[in-house]
Amino acid sequence: MNYNFFIGVDVSKKTLDFTNWREQDLYGSSRLGMWSPNINLANNNASTVWDTIGHKQYELTNHLGNVLATITDKRIPHSSDGTTVDYYNPETTTAQDYYAFGFQVPKRGYTLDKPYRYGFNGKENDNDVKVDFDGNEIPGAQQDYGMRIYDPRVGRFLSVDPLTPKYPELTPYQFASDNPIENIDLDGLEGVPAKRQPNGDLSMAQSSTYRKTVVAPRPKIGVAPAKIVMEQTIAMADRTGRGWIGPAKSYVLPNVAAVEQAHRDEVSDNVRGGVLGASLYLAGGDKWSYVGAVGDGVAMSFGGVQAPGVFPRPVEVPEPELTLTKPKGAANPNARAAIDLGNRVHYDQLNGGAGVGLPTELSLKYPNTTFRFSSRGASGVDVTYTGGIHPSDYPGSTWIPGNNFGDFKPATPGGTRSFNNDINSGKFPKNTQKLNYDPITGKLQ
Numbered sequence: 001m002n003y004n005f006f007i008g009v010d011v012s013k014k015t016l017d018f019t020n021w022r023e024q025d026l027y028g029s030s031r032l033g034m035w036s037p038n039i040n041l042a043n044n045n046a047s048t049v050w051d052t053i054g055h056k057q058y059e060l061t062n063h064l065g066n067v068l069a070t071i072t073d074k075r076i077p078h079s080s081d082g083t084t085v086d087y088y089n090p091e092t093t094t095a096q097d098y099y100a101f102g103f104q105v106p107k108r109g110y111t112l113d114k115p116y117r118y119g120f121n122g123k124e125n126d127n128d129v130k131v132d133f134d135g136n137e138i139p140g141a142q143q144d145y146g147m148r149i150y151d152p153r154v155g156r157f158l159s160v161d162p163l164t165p166k167y168p169e170l171t172p173y174q175f176a177s178d179n180p181i182e183n184i185d186l187d188g189l190e191g192v193p194a195k196r197q198p199n200g201d202l203s204m205a206q207s208s209t210y211r212k213t214v215v216a217p218r219p220k221i222g223v224a225p226a227k228i229v230m231e232q233t234i235a236m237a238d239r240t241g242r243g244w245i246g247p248a249k250s251y252v253l254p255n256v257a258a259v260e261q262a263h264r265d266e267v268s269d270n271v272r273g274g275v276l277g278a279s280l281y282l283a284g285g286d287k288w289s290y291v292g293a294v295g296d297g298v299a300m301s302f303g304g305v306q307a308p309g310v311f312p313r314p315v316e317v318p319e320p321e322l323t324l325t326k327p328k329g330a331a332n333p334n335a336r337a338a339i340d341l342g343n344r345v346h347y348d349q350l351n352g353g354a355g356v357g358l359p360t361e362l363s364l365k366y367p368n369t370t371f372r373f374s375s376r377g378a379s380g381v382d383v384t385y386t387g388g389i390h391p392s393d394y395p396g397s398t399w400i401p402g403n404n405f406g407d408f409k410p411a412t413p414g415g416t417r418s419f420n421n422d423i424n425s426g427k428f429p430k431n432t433q434k435l436n437y438d439p440i441t442g443k444l445q
Helices: 248-272 275-284 286-301 333-346 358-365 413-424
Strands: 003-010 015-027 031-035 056-061 067-078 087-095 149-151 183-185 191-196 202-204 233-237 243-247 369-373 383-388 405-410 432-437
Touching: 233 248, 248 275, 248 286, 275 286, 333 358, 333 405, 358 369, 358 432, 405 413, 413 432
Parallel strands: 405 432
Antiparallel strands: 003 015, 015 031, 031 056, 056 067, 067 087, 183 191, 191 202, 233 243, 369 383, 383 405
């Protein structure tokens, strides 16, 4: 809820002279508009002003939440004969149209009194930041999305996307995954599809990187809130005492493992470098092997050369308690690469991503069939057959008749195991088709 007050001060008396209640946001299940009472709280009761006509502005938005026009609660009568009221028209206070990336189209707007506070994607406009050559404010030329500042004139954020390493196919300054007709950008991190529900509410598909948690009453229509998946973050210190913090699977574990491996290599060199290094290692462990290595170095400086055969077999250096040389799962670089490839090819221009991936390839393979593809962050199968020729009816098709669902999996034993587990656990319907793709190229097979 946003409140805007103005406090006047009588400098000569050093007292508060008046407090004006200028405006307040109006909310239902989402923001509906603004109420601008503009009253002196010292002399007026706000409840007496609420019923005053003309102080409330209501937003008219599209599927992206763009504020296209605002109207007041004032009714303007229309009469064809000057006596009888035929109908009433609303009082339109502002109207604007937008280019695809959000800049207001010149000479396609209207303002009755003053510009409205909110605009593209329902975000607040920073109209006092950008001016033209004559010093006039440029409406909607800058917006604050929370994580980054957005300039709709060029369709780009003014700073690098913090999630750039996860989406190498996108420019670091992109807005809404470069698909502003279907997507909105929640907070400057990632574009997600937006659509209107039957009750008129604007709902956004859940983003895997969206970390804001909004606690609100459950809607009466009984729509369960989307589940917000938080990325696991851990902190860990290596044996040198340096701390590492970040996503466990992609940053912390590999770095700690590298420090551990470097330490083991050094201890091994100490043991194999001379008699003192090996002896003190056997007596006192890793720490004393370094002392022995110094002694061996001093001995060598006096011209001594280690006699051959002192240690006829290599001395085995045991692994430390923390063994991370072969990280498992997504921490393994090879597994991480496979996961990144799957995430990249699962989503393209047809379901909230960019370019051509598996959804487009499948549509081209079955051109007379209609599919619905799941968006990023959605659970369940990737593909649903919705109409047209069934994929199994195409000449030479390997699609099993009666299978009305599909899921993209790599053509590997692991991909087959994952698919079978999803079927057996009930996550996927029994009539789901496994859609193989090449684990190297990411192309549909």
